[in-house]
Amino acid sequence: MSAETRQTLWAMAALIAALAFAASPFLSNGFNGFEPGQFPVPQDDPAVQPAGYAFSIWGLIYLWLIAGTAFGLWRRRDEEDWAPARPWLTLSLLIGAAWIPAANVSVPLATVMIWAMLGTALMALFRVGDEDRIWQLSPVAIYAGWLTAASSVSIGLVLGGYGLLPETPAALVALVIALAVALTVQYRLHRAPEYGLTVIWALVAVILSNAQPFNIAVAGLAAIGIAAILALRGTDTE
Template sequence: MPSNRTLVAALAFLLSIAFAASPFFVEGFAGFDPNQFPVPQDDPPVQPAGYAFAIWGIIYGWLIIGLGWGLLRATQDGQWHDMRKPLCLSLAVGTTWLAVAVMSPVWASVLIWVMLLTALAALFLAPVEDTTWAAWPVGLYAGWLSAASCVSLGLLAAGYGYLDQTTAALAFVGLAIVIGGFVQGALGRAPTYGVAVIWALVAVVVQNIETTPILAYVAGGGALVLVVPTLKAFRS
């Protein structure tokens, strides 16, 4: 009978495949419909430029390859097992996220924060060794979720009329910078986390440099600040 660690390793690998396959079961999702909000969110400044979402292809592929490597080579490793447990929860929620997002931005925001918090737990528990297959793909995933979770709050704040679009964008892009800097600094490794947050912030700059320059300056400044702990993580 397979051990508990073997079952969790297999589950993590299968969930990574299901997570990557989930877009194929939700046709035509290209972000929230502006009319899903009481105040329609046409071209919201808090949202990064569309090209930035291509990072999902790398995230999906790297998680599958990394967790597949771990299933074959580190099934019984204690650190891998500790990482896999919260990561399984994050990926399980992630497989449902697109289907929920089509129906409710509010619930989608709740779920993406669950995905983020469990992904961060997995990242801090990730093995110190085997970084290419464990901490680095999980770091890229958690870093992108850090930005995306803040974007979701910015959309809700503006979409439900609590803040205007620019104020909401400034507040929650600022939150993404704070979270990104704190996590990368505290972690001290897995620089892919910082790379993903910087990638998102640069895409916010691209989205807003002509239309909302103040937001572009804040996002660009935040990206520059995050370069410091990210480079330190590379050196470590």
């Protein structure tokens, strides 16, 4: 098999995976968050959970991933600049296509899967090329940024929902994990501001969800995280 044929097949696989990922909410029962009863300690309004509006970003993620992978197949299917990220992105999206059914059945399984999605998405992000930024880098950066927040939220829900920590400490642990990942990635990948901005989107939603009643510890740490990400944007690390 020639290199050009192999690259074309990966371009096709990436688009198919993006379509499957976007179709998964419609081909399953959908997902509106974990049900409180899925946990031994019901999570009715956990401090770690962002405000509901923040999840609307999934629409943008689905559409941009489809558009980006479609452009890649149509115009850049055999471009070397696009090749390194495609296998990792395809794997992440295929895991994501199965995530909603898993989340409706098992919180621990869904947590493992979303961390696998994040890991493979970050592998793709670090391998994204320099060409066609709006189609190649931007959708992957936003996808990875939201997964950074979502995977950390899942840790907080497991810690609180399985009685390992009280609600606020569980949320603080989750935020520390999210910020450790986000700051490391943004420091090493300065050319992807969309990643950090997406994490900020999630952090703002965490602050708003903890406004009434005001949880100063969780909201304060989220605010510190926003400031830290913005401070990194003021440096040049590449």
